[in-house]
Amino acid sequence: MLAQARARDAADPLREYRAHFALPEGVIYLDGNSLGVLPKATAGRMAGVVRGEWGEGLIRSWNSADWIGLPRRVGGRIAPLVGAAPDTVIACDSTSINLFKLIAAALAMRPGRKVVLSEPGNFPTDLYMIAGLEAQGLAERRLAPRDRIADALDGDVALLLLTHVHYKTGEVFDMAALTRAAHEAGALVLWDLSHSAGAIPVELDGCGADFAVGCGYKYLNGGPGAPAFAYVAQRHHAALEQPLTGWMGHAAPFAFSDDYQPAPGVGRLLCGTPPILGLSALEVGVDLVAEIGIERLAAKSRALSEFFRTCLDQAGVALELVSPPDPMQRGSQLSFRHPEAYAICQALIARGVIGDFRDPDILRFGFAPAYVSFEDVAEAVRHLAEVLETGEWQRDEFRERAAVT
Amino acid sequence: MLAQARARDAADPLREYRAHFALPEGVIYLDGNSLGVLPKATAGRMAGVVRGEWGEGLIRSWNSADWIGLPRRVGGRIAPLVGAAPDTVIACDSTSINLFKLIAAALAMRPGRKVVLSEPGNFPTDLYMIAGLEAQGLAERRLAPRDRIADALDGDVALLLLTHVHYKTGEVFDMAALTRAAHEAGALVLWDLSHSAGAIPVELDGCGADFAVGCGYKYLNGGPGAPAFAYVAQRHHAALEQPLTGWMGHAAPFAFSDDYQPAPGVGRLLCGTPPILGLSALEVGVDLVAEIGIERLAAKSRALSEFFRTCLDQAGVALELVSPPDPMQRGSQLSFRHPEAYAICQALIARGVIGDFRDPDILRFGFAPAYVSFEDVAEAVRHLAEVLETGEWQRDEFRERAAVT
Numbered sequence: 001m002l003a004q005a006r007a008r009d010a011a012d013p014l015r016e017y018r019a020h021f022a023l024p025e026g027v028i029y030l031d032g033n034s035l036g037v038l039p040k041a042t043a044g045r046m047a048g049v050v051r052g053e054w055g056e057g058l059i060r061s062w063n064s065a066d067w068i069g070l071p072r073r074v075g076g077r078i079a080p081l082v083g084a085a086p087d088t089v090i091a092c093d094s095t096s097i098n099l100f101k102l103i104a105a106a107l108a109m110r111p112g113r114k115v116v117l118s119e120p121g122n123f124p125t126d127l128y129m130i131a132g133l134e135a136q137g138l139a140e141r142r143l144a145p146r147d148r149i150a151d152a153l154d155g156d157v158a159l160l161l162l163t164h165v166h167y168k169t170g171e172v173f174d175m176a177a178l179t180r181a182a183h184e185a186g187a188l189v190l191w192d193l194s195h196s197a198g199a200i201p202v203e204l205d206g207c208g209a210d211f212a213v214g215c216g217y218k219y220l221n222g223g224p225g226a227p228a229f230a231y232v233a234q235r236h237h238a239a240l241e242q243p244l245t246g247w248m249g250h251a252a253p254f255a256f257s258d259d260y261q262p263a264p265g266v267g268r269l270l271c272g273t274p275p276i277l278g279l280s281a282l283e284v285g286v287d288l289v290a291e292i293g294i295e296r297l298a299a300k301s302r303a304l305s306e307f308f309r310t311c312l313d314q315a316g317v318a319l320e321l322v323s324p325p326d327p328m329q330r331g332s333q334l335s336f337r338h339p340e341a342y343a344i345c346q347a348l349i350a351r352g353v354i355g356d357f358r359d360p361d362i363l364r365f366g367f368a369p370a371y372v373s374f375e376d377v378a379e380a381v382r383h384l385a386e387v388l389e390t391g392e393w394q395r396d397e398f399r400e401r402a403a404v405t
Numbered sequence: 406m407l408a409q410a411r412a413r414d415a416a417d418p419l420r421e422y423r424a425h426f427a428l429p430e431g432v433i434y435l436d437g438n439s440l441g442v443l444p445k446a447t448a449g450r451m452a453g454v455v456r457g458e459w460g461e462g463l464i465r466s467w468n469s470a471d472w473i474g475l476p477r478r479v480g481g482r483i484a485p486l487v488g489a490a491p492d493t494v495i496a497c498d499s500t501s502i503n504l505f506k507l508i509a510a511a512l513a514m515r516p517g518r519k520v521v522l523s524e525p526g527n528f529p530t531d532l533y534m535i536a537g538l539e540a541q542g543l544a545e546r547r548l549a550p551r552d553r554i555a556d557a558l559d560g561d562v563a564l565l566l567l568t569h570v571h572y573k574t575g576e577v578f579d580m581a582a583l584t585r586a587a588h589e590a591g592a593l594v595l596w597d598l599s600h601s602a603g604a605i606p607v608e609l610d611g612c613g614a615d616f617a618v619g620c621g622y623k624y625l626n627g628g629p630g631a632p633a634f635a636y637v638a639q640r641h642h643a644a645l646e647q648p649l650t651g652w653m654g655h656a657a658p659f660a661f662s663d664d665y666q667p668a669p670g671v672g673r674l675l676c677g678t679p680p681i682l683g684l685s686a687l688e689v690g691v692d693l694v695a696e697i698g699i700e701r702l703a704a705k706s707r708a709l710s711e712f713f714r715t716c717l718d719q720a721g722v723a724l725e726l727v728s729p730p731d732p733m734q735r736g737s738q739l740s741f742r743h744p745e746a747y748a749i750c751q752a753l754i755a756r757g758v759i760g761d762f763r764d765p766d767i768l769r770f771g772f773a774p775a776y777v778s779f780e781d782v783a784e785a786v787r788h789l790a791e792v793l794e795t796g797e798w799q800r801d802e803f804r805e806r807a808a809v810t
Contacts (some may be wrong), residue, residue, distance in 0.1 A: 038460035055427040055443035062809035094677025096651030125652035128665040132650040200747035224681035226797040245537040246501030246528035272499025276629035
């Protein structure tokens with residue numbers, strides 16, 4: 001496997017980009033994807049922001065370093081990665097907060113309809129943010145299994161909220177078809193792109209999507225708890241009303257008036273003062289992904305995950321695949337079901353192979369195409385085969401649950 | 406003035422702390438307070454978080470570096486600065502977002518009442534977040550001038566929302582008296598401590614306050630757009646329901662269940678994934694302020710602002726003071742009204758004296774007691790007197806408004 005892997009790496013058009021990431025010694029990072037690797041340029045950028053922009057520039061940096069423009073600037077760089085026009089994306093707050101804004105905005109645009117439709121087993125925060133509006137009496141949460149979503153789109157549905165790539169299985173929804181189905185039912189659509197952005201091609205404008213949100217700390221390499229992003233289709237900009245009407249979303253924040261007037265376009269999605277440290281780190285990660293380009297990333301992602309499966313076959317490892325076998329039908333990950341997934345994951349981490357576990361029984365491997373190599377994949381499979389063969393995952397230390405799993 | 410200032414500095418018990426801050430060469434920083442100065446320790450901490458915790462530790466740092474505990478840990482350090490029990494404060498999101506959570510929570514605790522009472526001219530985001538809930542049909546915003554607030558507390562008022570130290574004038578509300586008045590009217594109280602925390606003593610528990618929010622980037626020196634904090638009195642923990650029910654506020658976030666169950670205590674105020682870079686920087690700033698202690702900070706703050714007024718007198722500068730003349734009645738700032746406040750502020754900045762302007766005619770000087778010296782004050786007044794005497798503020802370059810004022 002190793003020779004084959006090395007040959008693939010030598011032929012990989014993205015091989016030079018691995019050097020742009022600070023991969024720790026002795027680690028094979030197949031986290032899938034809870035936190036992208038640190039781009040090497042980020043440390044220097046952060047030192048510059050901290051010592052220079054904050055330390056030396058102080059409040060002057062809102063103008064001189066264009067801190068005030070950061071949310072729109074980073075959003076504009078994310079836009080082409082998700083098939084969106086530049087002025088339709090903004091970087092701000094968290095995915096959860098952005099979900100709240102856009103679910104509420106959609107409900108306001110569909111008076112008389114209260115249902116927000118999603119699927120059971122969607123990423124929890126998506127479901128919880130609907131529940132938050134439900135507790136306010138403003139929404140009604142309806143869940144339908146993914147093969148029944150089209151049937152559940154009736155005249156009560158204001159919004160269809162789906163995660164494009166499922167966080168556990170990696171399964172991809174047909175964005176174009178479901179967006180069309182929702183629109184035919186008179187509903188709007190909000191796509192959560194947390195496991196898509198920077199990993200697989202997305203065509204928000206092309207599919208006629210209404211809204212989207214996504215995460216900055218996964219394939220965009222923005223760092224732990226990085227700011228998220230939000231998309232609003234151009235045609236909705238004028239009508240958009242969201243309830244988190246903080247001062248930075250005001251048309252003239254520094255006029256300090258008592259009454260709220262929304263900023264034009266996606267600027268009205270801003271709420272509080274933008275997190276400059278987090279946005280600066282995110283900008284570095286996004287720039288790197290944008291430089292590589294999403295088509296090349298997606299092609300390598302598919303090659304990596306297919307190679308992982310080839311290696312499993314060659315190593316004689318039989319694990320129950322819960323991701324779609326067709327690489328065009330899944331995100332940049334492979335997930336397997338095993339009753340001892342947690343302990344196996346821990347045993348792999350002890351060997352320096354970092355994948356992740358998702359409760360209760362999912363072992364997830366992600367293939368961040370910007371920095372994962374084919375050799376990483378071959379070596380990870382070798383370790384996985386050894387962990388399963390030796391049964392070393394049975395040690396007590398690997399079964400004790402940490403606070404964060 | 407200078408000799409007097411130097412004598413005061415020599416006798417200042419906090420003089421050693423100035424060396425803990427990275428004050429830029431040639432700058433007198435009397436920003437009042439839009440952004441606290443960089444603590445010297447922050448640069449090292451951020452490099453460690455970026456290169457070590459993120460770069461080397463990757464997802465393992467959620468456990469090994471206790472990223473998951475950061476919001477509660479930083480909140481626990483802020484608590485004594487605002488007179489709160491340790492488990493009643495958490496660091497998260499922005500002040501605006503935290504206002505939304507707690508206004509909504511208060512409304513849910515006072516069914517049948519919809520009015521949120523505040524004052525005109527409160528910091529805009531406080532008023533706008535009420536407006537956001539008003540647009541949702543859940544709140545009714547009522548504004549009463551500060552001398553009429555007690556009269557406006559009728560049986561429709563669910564919540565009194567006030568900013569403890571006014572951002573423009575520095576005037577301080579009597580927290581104990583207004584909290585009592587609100588409670589007598591059956592209302593709850595939410596205090597915005599953005600210009601109080603780290604500058605003047607606050608007794609949230611002692612005053613019987615219900616809720617509070619505050620900013621991390623002013624006197625807590627957390628950096629540009631730092632995470633904010635939120636306080637909930639212990640007696641409300643069990644009943645607290647807020648609508649931004651993200652996965653990190655769940656009792657068991659890593660169980661990934663479809664249904665939301667709030668975490669115990671202030672943990673349920675968390676929403677999305679915590680911003681680790683911002684929280685780490687904030688922790689350094691808070692630790693420094695906590696080490697100095699709020700009583701010593703407040704005493705020096707009063708001495709500095711009184712010395713500023715003495716220097717003005719000695720320099721023969723007559724400016725209209727809009728802050729209360731009694732230092733016990735104001736926050737750590739002095740504000741003056743002048744029709745050319747913007748241009749004067751810009752002329753001072755050109756001389757290295759950074760105060761700030763607040764639309765339309767306020768010139769504001771803040772006295773962050775942890776690092777501002779008496780010599781800073783004397784020198785700032787000398788520059789101010791020269792700017793006014795020479796009329797150099799009349800230059801065109803000082804009248805052109807920047808994006809951020």
